[in-house]
Amino acid sequence: MRDExxxxxxxxxxxxxxxxxxxxxxxxxxxxxIAMGVVTVLSADIQSMVSSSSVNxxxxxEQIRTDITIVNDPYIIPYDATGHYYTFYAKNxxxxxxxxxxxxxxxxxxxxxxxxxxxxxxxxxVVWRPGDVLLVNVTTTPDPLxxxxxxxxxxxxxxxxxxxxxxx
Numbered sequence: 001m002r003d004e005x006x007x008x009x010x011x012x013x014x015x016x017x018x019x020x021x022x023x024x025x026x027x028x029x030x031x032x033x034i035a036m037g038v039v040t041v042l043s044a045d046i047q048s049m050v051s052s053s054s055v056n057x058x059x060x061x062e063q064i065r066t067d068i069t070i071v072n073d074p075y076i077i078p079y080d081a082t083g084h085y086y087t088f089y090a091k092n093x094x095x096x097x098x099x100x101x102x103x104x105x106x107x108x109x110x111x112x113x114x115x116x117x118x119x120x121x122x123x124x125x126v127v128w129r130p131g132d133v134l135l136v137n138v139t140t141t142p143d144p145l146x147x148x149x150x151x152x153x154x155x156x157x158x159x160x161x162x163x164x165x166x167x168x
Contacts, residue, residue: 062158063158063159066095066098066158067094067160068093068156070154071089072088072164075166079144080137086107087135088152089135090134090136091132091134092128092132092133093130093131094160095130097128098128098157099127100120101119103134103136103154103156104154104161105117105152106155107138107150107152108150109151110140112139116139116141117137117138117139119137120134120135120137121133138152144168148167149166150166150168151163152164152166
């Protein structure tokens with residue numbers, strides 16, 4: 001038994017139910033604090049995933065709306081012997097506007113450097129609009145290409161590309 005002069009009288013003094021209630025209340029508050037911490041961490045991760053998903057869906061939507069078609073005759077590719085370049089005509093058959101300065105050209109799987117490529121829109125525009133044809137003059141290595149089958153691929157900045165097999 002406890003000494004009453006050491007412990008002041010309190011309504012909860014000596015009451016086991018009150019001690020249990022206080023203990024439960026402390027555990028409950030601790031559980032709420034831990035749960036709030038978990039929710040904060042998870043919400044940051046969820047926001048990051050939603051943001052990433054939004055960016056990916058925008059890129060995918062842009063790729064779906066983009067299409068490039070090379071409209072050359074595969075048997076007659078224009079070659080300028082004076083300037084030492086081939087001319088390819090690429091049509092924007094998609095529904096998005098493209099920046100012609102950001103296209104990538106591959107001939108037989110070899111990347112054509114921007115110094116070996118001249119890109120021009122016939123109407124002098126700076127944006128490659130749907131329905132417009134882009135003239136792409138390409139200097140290849142070897143120059144001229146050996147006789148036989150070849151492949152050209154023209155890719156937009158978002159990764160969507162159009163390709164064509166041709167014969168020289």
